Structure formats: structure tokens, C-alpha cells
Amino acid sequence: MPRTEHLLFIALISLIACCLIMTMVWLWAKKIKNAGVVDVFWALNFPVITLITFFLSDGFEPRKILICGMFLLAELRLGIHLWQRVIGHLDEEEGRYEQLRKEWGEKADRNFFVFFQFQAISNVILAVPFFIITANPSQAISSLEYIGAAVWVIAFFGEMIADRQLAAFKKDPSNKGKVCDTGLWYYSRHPNYFFEWLTWMAYFIFALASPWGVLAIISPAIILYLLTKVTGVPNNEEQNLRSKPVAYKKYQQTTSSFFPWGKKDGKGKM
Structure with missing residues (x-):
């Protein structure tokens, strides 16, 4: 069984690192008046957690290499993709952050600092499957872990x-x-969000082969909620309805919002 105190120690070190990174990102965002850079470093915090956990965890080495490679590759790809999207318009803040800046007024910088720190905390919470998997001492890769890797x-x-x-x-x-x-x-309408969620489902499936692995359900559950109810789909839909109302409304009537599915007839029927 993994030692609880050791897992908490790794999580604490990861949290400190992520909070420090987000503090520096906040200072940069404050200078350039663009809070959108937080999205990039939210993704890039995961590779930092990966390296910390790889060197500090005491699980089976081949398993650590496999899950660390998966986690590192996925989050670096996402971070680089977000960087390419954001870096092209650093002088133009994304709409949702611009709206928050207006709503918060003089308290914007302070509130964004708190927001950035919450992003760091979410990094560590979402990394729960990763902490569990890398602590697994079993010297045999199970079928569940192979299935998780295939889904990934x-x-x-x-x-x-x-x-x-x-x-x-x-x-x-x-x-x-x-x-x-x-x-x-x-x-x-959002296949990128669906596959991002599926990535976290893969980590959960992988974690089920480890002691306490069922706790890893927290990550895909949070990601699904955030993508479908908070930041992902709702913001994107609102923006698209503003920019192309007629075309996008028709698209909404015929195409699944999140899970890939067949076309509907425009009246909600397949």
C-alpha cells in the first residue's frame, strides 16, 4: 500500500511549485494586462508535477515511466497548443477575462491573483490519479493499465x-x-473538449489497478463538469452565437454538444 504521508508530501511540494509558478505568471499577466496566459500555464503546470512526482514517488519504475510519459506528452501538447493560440494576441485579452476585469474593476488584480492560485490548486487536485499510480509498488502491469493506455x-x-x-x-x-x-x-460541436475529458478517463481507468485507484474518479468528474457547465462549452457556445448566430444555431440543432454522435434532423431527432 502507498504511504499516505509520502503521497501528501509529494502533493504539497507540487502545490508549492504550482503556486509559485502562478504567482510569477500573475505578475506577468498584470504587466501585459492579459489574464488569458493563465490557461497556458495551467496546462504547463502538469509537466512540473510530472517531474516532481517521478523523482519523489517510490512506485514500480516501468509503471512510472509509462504514466509519466503519457501525462507529460499530453499536457505539453495542450500547453504548446494554447501557447500558440494566446501568444499571437498578447495585446488582446480573451473575452471572458476581459469581462471579469470589467466586473471586478479596481479589485481586478487582486481577484486575478486569487483566481490564478485556485488554478494551481486545481492542478494538484486533478493530478490525484497520477499520485496514486506512481505510488503503486506492484511489479506487474495489469490489463486495466493497458486498457487505460489504449484509451489514452x-x-x-x-x-x-x-x-x-x-x-x-x-x-x-x-x-x-x-x-x-x-x-x-x-x-x-466540441470534439476537442470530449477527447480532453477522455484523456482524464484514461488516467482513471489506469489508476483502478492501483490501491485507492477509485479515488481517481475525481479528475474526470471535475473535468467533465468544468468543460460542460462552467468554462468550456458554455463560453464557446456563447461566443459562437454572438459571432455567427444563424449558422451556429442551426449547427446546435443538428449536432451533439459534447459526445460524438450522429446528426439530428434539426428537431432533436436522429
Whole structure:
């Protein structure tokens, strides 16, 4: 069984590191007046946690290498993708953060500091499956872990393909004002979010082979809630309805919001 005090120690070190990083990011965001950079470093905090946990955990080495490789690759890809999206308009703050800045007024800098620190805390909470897996001393990779790895491969490439399809669509000037409904976007209005959630489901499945692995359900549960109810789908839908109301409303009527599915007839029927 993994030692509770050792897991808590690794989590504490990870939390301190993430909070320090987010403090520095907040100082930068304050200087350039763009809080959107927090999204980039939220993703890049996970590789930091990966390295800390790899060197401090005392689980089975091959398992550590496998899960650390998966976690590192996925979050570096997401971080680089977000960086490429944000770095092109550092002088233009994303709409949701611009709105928060207006609502908070003179308290904006203080509130953003608290917000950035909460992002650091969420990094550590979401890394629970990772802490559990790397502490597993069993010297045999189980079938559940292989299944988790297989689901992760599907999720990793699915999200990467969805992001690239959308980027290619937006790059074509003839698509201005249109809705991307080709490729994976034909089956879901947010396939990138779906595959991001599926990545966390893969970690949960992988963790089920470890002691206390069932606790790892917290990560995909939080991610699903955030993506579908808080920051992901709601913000994106609102923005698209503002920019292309007619086309996007039609898209909503025929296409699944999150889970990839067949087309509806526009009246909610398959």
C-alpha cells in the first residue's frame, strides 16, 4: 500500500511549485494586462508535477515511466497548443477575462491573483490519479493499465486531430462567418473538449489497478463538469452565437454538444 504521508508530501511540494509558478505568471499577466496566459500555464503546470512526482514517488519504475510519459506528452501538447493560440494576441485579452476585469474593476488584480492560485490548486487536485499510480509498488502491469493506455492513445490523437481541423478551417479566408462542421466537428460541436475529458478517463481507468485507484474518479468528474457547465462549452457556445448566430444555431440543432454522435434532423431527432 502507498504511504499516505509520502503521497501528501509529494502533493504539497507540487502545490508549492504550482503556486509559485502562478504567482510569477500573475505578475506577468498584470504587466501585459492579459489574464488569458493563465490557461497556458495551467496546462504547463502538469509537466512540473510530472517531474516532481517521478523523482519523489517510490512506485514500480516501468509503471512510472509509462504514466509519466503519457501525462507529460499530453499536457505539453495542450500547453504548446494554447501557447500558440494566446501568444499571437498578447495585446488582446480573451473575452471572458476581459469581462471579469470589467466586473471586478479596481479589485481586478487582486481577484486575478486569487483566481490564478485556485488554478494551481486545481492542478494538484486533478493530478490525484497520477499520485496514486506512481505510488503503486506492484511489479506487474495489469490489463486495466493497458486498457487505460489504449484509451489514452485514442484520446490524445483525437484531441490533436480536432484542434488541427479547427485551426485549418479558421485559416481558410473563405470560411469566415461559417461554422466548422467537417471531420470530427461533424459529430460533435466540441470534439476537442470530449477527447480532453477522455484523456482524464484514461488516467482513471489506469489508476483502478492501483490501491485507492477509485479515488481517481475525481479528475474526470471535475473535468467533465468544468468543460460542460462552467468554462468550456458554455463560453464557446456563447461566443459562437454572438459571432455567427444563424449558422451556429442551426449547427446546435443538428449536432451533439459534447459526445460524438450522429446528426439530428434539426428537431432533436436522429
